[in-house]
Each structure stands twice: as C-alpha cells, then as structure tokens.
Amino acid sequence: MLLGLMIRDQRAGRTAGRRNAPNRGAVRVTPPAPRSWPRLSMPSVNDAARRMQQLLWPLLLVVLGMGLYELANRLQPLAQRPISLINVEGDLQYIDRESVHQSIEPYLEESLLTIDLEALRADLIAMPWVASAAVTRVWPDQLVITLDEHLPVARWGDSALLNNAGRAFVPEHIDSFEGLPLLNGPERTKRRVMQTYQQFNRLLRPYGHRVAQLELRDRGSWFLTTREGIEILLGQGDVVEKMQRFLTIDKLMLSDRRELIARVDLRYSNGMAVAWREPATIQSGSNE
Template sequence: MLGLLIRDQRAGKAAGRRNAPNRGAVRVTPAAPRKWSRLTLPSLSEARRRMQHLLWPLLLVMLGMGLYELANRLQPLAQRPISLISVEGDLQYIDRDSVHQRIEPYLNDSLLTIDLEALRADLIAMPWVAGAAVTRVWPDQLVITLDEHLPVARWGDSALLNNAGFAFAPDQVNRFEGLPLLNGPERAKRRVMQTYQQFNRLLRPYGHGVAQLELRDRGSWFLTTRDGIEMLLGQGDVVEKMQRFLTIDKLMLSERRELIARVDLRYSNGMAVAWREPATIQSGSNE
C-alpha cells in the first residue's frame, strides 16, 4: 500500500536555511568609472598673444634688413649735388641776380645735407623779400617761392611801408616819390599805416587823396591832401573829424576847394578854414 508523503515547501526552505553554514556576508560594489583627462585648447586671445610673441622678432629682423637695403640704395642719391633750383613768385622788384648770389653758397650741398632754414634766412634778409619757402624735390631739385613787399607809402626819407605797416629799406627809395609820405615815431608805423588807410577810404569817394600824414610826438595828426590842403586833426576822434570836414566840403566848399590852404579840425563841433587869399572863414559853430 502506497503512502502519501506531503511536504510543506515553506518548511523545507526554512529548514534549509537553518542548516546552511554561516559563511559571512559578501558585498559586491560596482567598479568606479574611469576618469579620462581632458585636452583643453587655448583661447583665441591667448593664441593671438603667442603668435605675436613669435612674429614680432621676425618682423623686426625683416624691417632692419629692409632699412639697411634701402639705405644702401639711397646713399648714392643722397650724395648727389643739387642740379636744379627753381625760383617762383610774382616778382616785380626783386632782382634775380641778387637771389642767385644768395643761393650760390649752397649749390655744392646735396639735397639731404642742405640747410633749408639757413637758405631761407638769407633770402628773407633781402630788402624786397616779404616771405620765402624752400622745398626739396627728389632727387636733386629745390623749389624756392618768394613773396614780395608791395610798397604802399614812404616812411620818412629812407624806407617804404607795405600794407601791413612793415618798413623795409630797399635801394633807391627816391624812385618812389609818387607814394604818400608817412611820418611818426618808429614804434607807431602800423598805427600810422592803419590811419592812412582809413583816411584814404574816406577821402577817395570825394575826390581827395592823402599826400602826407604825420603823427607828431604829442599824439596829434597832421594831413596834407593831394590838392595841397593842410588839415590839423588834433589828438582824438580823427575819423569823426574827417567825416565832419567831408560833409561841409560837399555842402559848401567843393566849388572853392582849390582856394583852401588849411583846415583846422581841432574844434569839438566845427572847423576853421584858411584860404589861399587873405580872407579866412569859419564854418559850423565857429562861423
């Protein structure tokens, strides 16, 4: 007779656990990931700096070699004497032979060794030269540009004045006797020239002109017209006084102008007229 054997599986498992030998607990840890070193590329600015450090010495060497080669090529030209000097300018009074005499000591110099400032100073020292410019033209030429004094009036007996009131003393001043004669203290040349120009602008529309103008030591002005009329203007407000004379001249004196010998404008609101004839009249408040 077969018997039935029934096993409790849970009990079997439990029994198995109880009977298992105690071998200790073993913990298995996963392996740490391997770290790889990264390759970092330099930044753009850092690369540029490194490139500059490498290129600068090379560029300096190349520049030095180029300058050395250029100097060797230019040396023969630098030693070449000046072959052509051109003198330019609207010259009416400057003597070209005198200019050549000033230039002659510099003809043996080369274009690079010539002293331009010294040559310019020698040219400026000439009586008629108001300004001078000296320019190099490669490889062996000089261009000289001269500005000339334009005489406007005589200053005393031995000099002329240009329109800026600058006095210069050329030879043969007596050739310019047709110019107005101006006189005054040496320090007052420019002031006398400016006053002359003012009077000339006032007188010209009325048919008058300045023949002589003098600033005397005490500051009073004395003028002679081209008609021979002497004018005593005094010290102050000389332009206003001249305008007063022109107004009265237009109203009363224009038809008898040739008979006027002298006009005294030193009055505050009138003038006195001296005639070439013995008669003397006054106009304005002193009439």
C-alpha cells in the same frame, strides 16, 4: 444613515491626522550626487595668438632692419647727388634775380638731403624786397623757391618804405618812390599809421581828395595834407568823425574854392576853422 456619516467623518479625521503627523523613526534617503568628471584644459585662442605674436615680433624686427639697411644702401648715392636745378617762382617786379642767384650760390654744392633749407630761407628773407620765402625739396635733385615781394604803399620818413601791412623795409634807390604818400610817427606806430592812412584814403577819394602826408605826433595828434596842399589838423580823438565833418562842409561850401584853402582846423567839438591862402571876400572860419 446618520451613523454611517459620523463614522466616515472620524476615519477622515484619523486619516488627515495621520497624514499631518510627522513620520517618526523614518529614514531619509539622499540621492547620490552627480559624478564630476575631470576637466581637460585646452589652450584658448587668445593665448595661442599671443604666443604667435611673441614668436613673430623678433622675426619682423629682423626683416625690417634688413630692409632698412638695403634701402639705405640704395639711397646713399642719391643722397649725395648734388642739386642740379633750382626753380624760382613768384610774380617778381622789384626783386633782382641776380641778387637771388647770389644768395643761392653758396648752397649749390650741397646735396638735396644735406642742404640747410632754413638757412637758405633766412638769406632770402634778408633781401630788401622779399616779404616771404618758401624753399621745398623736389626729389631727386631739385629745389623750388617761392618768393613774395613787398608791395610799396607809402614812404616812412626819409629812409624806408611801408607795405600794405605797415611793415617797413629799406630797398635800394628809395629816391625813385618819392611819388608815394609820406607817413611819419613814432617807430612803434607804423602799423597804426598805415591803417589810419588807408581809412582816410577811402574816405577822401570819393570826394576827389587824396592823402599826400599823414603824421602822428608824440602826443597823439594827427596832421594830414592832401594832394592839393590843404593841411588838415585833426587833433587826438574822433578823427574819423572829424574827417567826415570836413567832407560834408567841403561838399556843400568849399569844393569850388579848394585851391584857396591853406589849412582846416578840425580840433573843435562841433565846427571847424578855415585859413585861406590869400585874402578873400569870405571871412576866415566857418561853422556847421
């Protein structure tokens, strides 16, 4: 029993050694490589589309050129057609329609395509009451002109009017606007003076005052005159705060004697002085 077991172990060892030993003198057989077949080159879809585009583009250009030529031949009579109707639109109160017609008349012989719209617009804006103008072609032979007028808000000196944006314009018959407030100041300050006038007017109106004159002097001092003839000296700085101070005192102490007030000096830091038109029982000058 023991001997048989030992023999079996030796055979197993020889067998294992034989299995692990390298095969000396053995020939390795390499399997044949797979046969490579020649590829058939077929044109791709992108190449075909590209070639088609190269062929079609010249043809499309020729067709487009012929179409444009035919369209130009058909439109040429219409392009030379004179303007038959000019429509002027806008809420016009001061603009003279006869003056508008005189500005348009030199352009009536032009066709719709050849008329110089910018030149016509410039001629219209040069009219005294025209604030803005727009000129539009309407096919086949019409023009639409839209005009906006200046809105006169105040006089600027003796020779011009101001619109609500502080833009000056010089219309005819300016004397008929003497009822408007009179504003004055350096030429470069028109817009600033107009804005200050509008601000003061909003402050004064609830208290029964209205601005008759407003002046900004060269050194930056403001002078205001109400419709009642009260001169208000505001000085240079904090003019809105100073005006509110006057209105507070006016409501408490002066409202029933406004016709006696000649001048109010607000150029003080925390008070004001009042000058009366005629002697009164109240002493001149009052403080908060």
